Amino acid sequence: MINVFYKILKKANHLFHPIIGEIWCLHRVVASRSLFKSNRDLEITPSYLESLIVDYRSKGYNFVDIDSIFQNLSKYNNKKSINISFDDGFKDIYQFAYPIFKKHNVPFTIYLTTDFPNKKIFLWWMILEEIVLKNDRLTLSDGTVYLCTTDKEKQTTFETILSSIYSSNINMPTYFKQVFDNYLDNFSDYNKHLTLNWTELNEMLDSGLCTLGSHSVSHYALTKLNREQIKFELYNSKKIIEEETGRLVQHFSYPHSFCNDEVVALVKQSEYKTAVLGYGGKIRYRDDKFLLKRVCITE
Numbered sequence: 001m002i003n004v005f006y007k008i009l010k011k012a013n014h015l016f017h018p019i020i021g022e023i024w025c026l027h028r029v030v031a032s033r034s035l036f037k038s039n040r041d042l043e044i045t046p047s048y049l050e051s052l053i054v055d056y057r058s059k060g061y062n063f064v065d066i067d068s069i070f071q072n073l074s075k076y077n078n079k080k081s082i083n084i085s086f087d088d089g090f091k092d093i094y095q096f097a098y099p100i101f102k103k104h105n106v107p108f109t110i111y112l113t114t115d116f117p118n119k120k121i122f123l124w125w126m127i128l129e130e131i132v133l134k135n136d137r138l139t140l141s142d143g144t145v146y147l148c149t150t151d152k153e154k155q156t157t158f159e160t161i162l163s164s165i166y167s168s169n170i171n172m173p174t175y176f177k178q179v180f181d182n183y184l185d186n187f188s189d190y191n192k193h194l195t196l197n198w199t200e201l202n203e204m205l206d207s208g209l210c211t212l213g214s215h216s217v218s219h220y221a222l223t224k225l226n227r228e229q230i231k232f233e234l235y236n237s238k239k240i241i242e243e244e245t246g247r248l249v250q251h252f253s254y255p256h257s258f259c260n261d262e263v264v265a266l267v268k269q270s271e272y273k274t275a276v277l278g279y280g281g282k283i284r285y286r287d288d289k290f291l292l293k294r295v296c297i298t299e
């Protein structure tokens with residue numbers, strides 16, 4: 001009986017809040033995907049990206065820019081609109097995705113962490129992958145030992161360490177640097193060839209296909225920062241992108257999807273018009289513009 005009641009409630013909710021579009025959430029487009037699931041889920045291949053575009057167009061979907069999605073938030077007739085968005089700012093967007101978007105005339109969004117083009121980002125989740133791949137045994141500075149001889153052991157070790165980093169109260173890069181202190185000698189300029197630069201970003205903007213939003217300055221989980229630190233991340237990322245590109249930045253994406261009432265209120269105060277999460281599905285009529293869901297694209 002309760003089941004039937006919930007089904008009716010869900011149907012009524014869907015009737016009054018129909019789907020009015022979707023924003024896809026991607027991170028990287030690479031030729032060869034990672035051995036480790038959590039990183040692999042952030043990657044798709046160029047051929048898969050192109051097949052999605054062709055496939056969805058053949059089903060009557062339109063690829064639109066991010067502003068068109070938001071302009072239609074209060075309209076009922078827009079359910080086959082898709083915006084493709086990337087978080088972070090990896091160079092492979094320029095190398096592998098942008099040529100496909102030009103070929104098929106597809107608008108896209110990059111929610112940019114400004115430490116990526118400014119070459120200050122510490123890519124700890126990718127450095128973790130390199131360390132686990134290269135070593136048969138890890139001894140962390142807190143004394144914990146992990147075995148990683150076989151692929152299976154490496155996969156288990158990677159995911160175990162990743163979840164302990166996520167569950168720590170300390171911010172992720174800080175915690176990572178503390179426990180991996182002995183392993184970081186060769187990674188000082190690791191981000192150099194992996195991240196977009198401002199020339200590439202401006203070229204993509206000039207094509208008319210790309211819109212830039214902000215994904216903070218440092219990619220810290222905002223819920224683990226104090227009020228002044230959160231304001232710094234929100235305000236400075238917007239300012240840096242606007243100064244480097246001459247374009248207004250109106251859209252925000254929460255790093256790691258971490259947000260709470262205080263973070264959402266500060267995003268509104270920082271003159272953003274919308275903010276997105278990294279999960280949740282399609283957008284429905286009158287969804288909260290500062291907690292918008294996205295569709296995760298995995299291969």
Ligand SMILES: [Zn+2]
Binds near residue numbers: 087088215219255256
């Ligand atoms: Zn991110």
